[in-house]
Amino acid sequence: ADYDECWLRYPRVDDADRRESYARRCLHVYAGETSPQHGAIRDELREGLEGILGREPHLWQHPPRSADGFLVVGQPDLMEVVADSVDAGMVRSLDDDGYHLRSTTWEGAEVTVVTAPTDRGLVYGTFHLLRLMATGEPIDDLDVVEEPRNAERLINQWDEPFRGTVERGYGGESIFKWEHLPDLRERYFDYARLLASVGINGVVLNDVNTTRPERPGDLAGTGEFEGVDLLDEQHLPKVAALAAVFRRYGIRTYLSVNYASPMLVGDLDTADPLDDAVAAWWKDKVAEVYDLIPDFGGFLVKADSEGQPGPYDYDRSHAEGANVLGRAFEPYDGRVFWRAFVYSDHDDRAVQAHAIFEPQDGDFHEKVTVQVKNGPIDFQPREPVSTLFGDMPETHLACELQITQEYTGQGVHVCSHVPLWEEFFAFDTHADGEGTPVTEAFAGTEGEGIAGVGNVGEDGNWFGNYLSGVNLYGFGRLAWDPTLDGESVTEEWVRLTFGDDPEVVETVTDILQDSWEATVDYETGGLGLIHMMYNGEARLENHYDPAPAEWPGYTGATEDGIGYDRSSSGSDYVDQFADPVAERYDDPETCPDKLLLFFHHLPWDHELDDGRTVVQTLYDNCFAGVEEVKRLREQWRSLEGSIDEQRYRHVAERFDEQVEQAERWRDTLVEYFHDYSGVADERGRVPLAN
Numbered sequence: 001a002d003y004d005e006c007w008l009r010y011p012r013v014d015d016a017d018r019r020e021s022y023a024r025r026c027l028h029v030y031a032g033e034t035s036p037q038h039g040a041i042r043d044e045l046r047e048g049l050e051g052i053l054g055r056e057p058h059l060w061q062h063p064p065r066s067a068d069g070f071l072v073v074g075q076p077d078l079m080e081v082v083a084d085s086v087d088a089g090m091v092r093s094l095d096d097d098g099y100h101l102r103s104t105t106w107e108g109a110e111v112t113v114v115t116a117p118t119d120r121g122l123v124y125g126t127f128h129l130l131r132l133m134a135t136g137e138p139i140d141d142l143d144v145v146e147e148p149r150n151a152e153r154l155i156n157q158w159d160e161p162f163r164g165t166v167e168r169g170y171g172g173e174s175i176f177k178w179e180h181l182p183d184l185r186e187r188y189f190d191y192a193r194l195l196a197s198v199g200i201n202g203v204v205l206n207d208v209n210t211t212r213p214e215r216p217g218d219l220a221g222t223g224e225f226e227g228v229d230l231l232d233e234q235h236l237p238k239v240a241a242l243a244a245v246f247r248r249y250g251i252r253t254y255l256s257v258n259y260a261s262p263m264l265v266g267d268l269d270t271a272d273p274l275d276d277a278v279a280a281w282w283k284d285k286v287a288e289v290y291d292l293i294p295d296f297g298g299f300l301v302k303a304d305s306e307g308q309p310g311p312y313d314y315d316r317s318h319a320e321g322a323n324v325l326g327r328a329f330e331p332y333d334g335r336v337f338w339r340a341f342v343y344s345d346h347d348d349r350a351v352q353a354h355a356i357f358e359p360q361d362g363d364f365h366e367k368v369t370v371q372v373k374n375g376p377i378d379f380q381p382r383e384p385v386s387t388l389f390g391d392m393p394e395t396h397l398a399c400e401l402q403i404t405q406e407y408t409g410q411g412v413h414v415c416s417h418v419p420l421w422e423e424f425f426a427f428d429t430h431a432d433g434e435g436t437p438v439t440e441a442f443a444g445t446e447g448e449g450i451a452g453v454g455n456v457g458e459d460g461n462w463f464g465n466y467l468s469g470v471n472l473y474g475f476g477r478l479a480w481d482p483t484l485d486g487e488s489v490t491e492e493w494v495r496l497t498f499g500d501d502p503e504v505v506e507t508v509t510d511i512l513q514d515s516w517e518a519t520v521d522y523e524t525g526g527l528g529l530i531h532m533m534y535n536g537e538a539r540l541e542n543h544y545d546p547a548p549a550e551w552p553g554y555t556g557a558t559e560d561g562i563g564y565d566r567s568s569s570g571s572d573y574v575d576q577f578a579d580p581v582a583e584r585y586d587d588p589e590t591c592p593d594k595l596l597l598f599f600h601h602l603p604w605d606h607e608l609d610d611g612r613t614v615v616q617t618l619y620d621n622c623f624a625g626v627e628e629v630k631r632l633r634e635q636w637r638s639l640e641g642s643i644d645e646q647r648y649r650h651v652a653e654r655f656d657e658q659v660e661q662a663e664r665w666r667d668t669l670v671e672y673f674h675d676y677s678g679v680a681d682e683r684g685r686v687p688l689a690n
């Protein structure tokens with residue numbers, strides 16, 4: 001293939017003893033052949049084991065009696081050797097996506113067992129075993145039981161089928177070629193492998209923006225909108241073809257749909273959720289989809305948001321709007337993900353989603369999941385946690401994270417989101433008293449989980465910046481288990497991607513772990529400011545260059561001070577948090593510095609704990625962010641010769657551009673702070689010399 005293998009490289013294990021120990025247990029493989037997932041498992045083992053062992057494995061349809069040892073992959077109910085080797089009752093009782101790995105002996109042979117209650121679990125278990133070997137871990141004493149902490153682990157592609165582009169994608173064009181489908185590309189299979197290898201179980205194929213203004217850059221609209229989705233007769237067979245690819249890897253397919261589909265795809269003259277014909281249309285449409293795709297996952301809907309149609313067009317609530325779709329899924333194992341990314345352009349945007357959705361807690365149909373971004377605004381470099389988490393106990397919730405680096409340097413900057421997600425996951429909402437981490441708000445049963453806005457495209461390296469691969473890998477691993485240690489996940493990715501050289505592993509892991517805070521510093525000044533990036537009239541403009549002056553409404557900058565007052569004397573966003581979080585945020589003395597100006601408008605000379613003023617701290621952080629990126633670049637440069645030239649150069653070049661861009665951010669921001677405050681930097685750096 002002319003594209004990168006990412007973390008599925010399967011290089012030969014150098015250590016001969018270790019390799020021998022793997023070969024003894026895995027050179028012979030006994031695996032089923034009856035389901036599509038079995039096909040995927042056999043293919044993966046063939047490729048993976050051949051790489052790792054340096055020898056072609058033997059695949060059997062029965063236990064290979066002559067071998068001293070073998071690997072067996074199957075459900076206990078279908079294979080005697082599995083039933084004999086594990087606690088079958090325990091395996092059957094595992095979560096559908098769970099699995100069990102065990103080393104034992106059977107009739108004198110050393111066997112390695114991968115078993116699960118479902119074939120999808122077998123896929124995950126197989127990838128887990130291969131990961132252990134690819135990272136050189138011993139497998140002679142395995143006893144691993146894994147279950148995901150989140151039932152739903154979805155990728156949301158923001159791919160635009162009718163343009164071939166990816167909204168907010170920095171890795172090139174969309175990999176999905178709709179004009180050629182149902183013809184399949186090898187790349188679809190390889191993408192499914194990447195996703196399944198990190199535990200993803202669903203993929204939404206198309207962008208949430210299914211209605212686009214005809215003229216780009218005209219969101220407010222001329223009234224001429226073009227709505228599109230994939231629910232028509234021409235496209236559904238193409239969707240089914242992709243669904244078959246993903247199914248092979250245990251991944252279910254979903255679609256973003258336009259709320260006005262009954263009018264756009266159907267020929268009704270309304271999409272009013274309380275209209276019987278509309279309800280019947282959705283029911284029939286969902287039935288038609290299930291005829292083609294029996295394991296279809298469901299719909300994702302962006303309604304009444306940024307120009308998309310929705311129930312507001314008929315004076316209906318979000319619950320009324322979502323429930324008509326939810327009811328259409330009643331006969332099936334599928335559901336509706338309904339986004340809470342809803343705001344209007346007045347008042348404090350942070351309070352809006354909660355103000356709209358929280359009062360409807362309990363009103364959403366069983367088949368509806370409300371999907372909430374991690375923060376109350378929009379994937380900013382750092383935001384507080386959305387107050388909907390913990391405050392909608394009667395509703396299925398999913399959290400939405402952004403894997404793609406829309407606001408964090410796009411295809412250029414090295415910025416791992418893993419530490420960002422870790423901070424988010426660890427947040428204590430206090431919803432149920434102390435010790436109610438945010439993860440509990442979406443880690444329930446079916447219908448709850450985590451969605452991530454994808455970051456792959458047609459580029460040879462898939463992501464734009466090669467190191468952005470850590471964001472897809474880390475997302476999958478953390479969606480499976482948000483309590484995993486982010487640094488370990490990152491290190492795992494580095495070892496799978498760059499090999500085992502300890503210096504490379506340590507250096508790249510450190511770079512990634514420190515990269516996010518650096519970005520936060522030069523892009524925001526590190527005290528909780530948001531939306532300081534260029535954001536032209538058109539929704540699709542930029543989000544990469546600094547332009548704080550364009551959005552004084554977000555920074556709250558005045559001659560007297562800076563920050564947005566969301567305290568009890570301002571918009572009172574703080575009040576949506578449970579106590580004692582609300583109290584802590586409400587008082588500038590106890591509000592954490594990193595979110596201070598998100599919650600408070602403070603005088604430029606307001607003193608922080610360490611005695612520095614607000615404006616001085618902003619200056620210092622902007623400068624520190626740039627220094628940090630330079631340090632990270634130096635660290636990367638120290639690896640020249642230790643990793644292959646092509647990947648070395650690629651990242652080195654991006655670092656050069658990142659340093660320049662970080663300097664531009666720093667200079668723009670400090671000038672901005674200086675223009676308003678009139679306060680010079682104590683260290684003489686601001687105003688800038690030229």
Ligand code: BDP
Pocket residue numbers: 167168208209302306341378379406539540
């Ligand atoms: C913003 C993006 C925009 C998306 C929107 C969304 O700038 O492209 O359409 O979010 O999530 O982050 O719907």
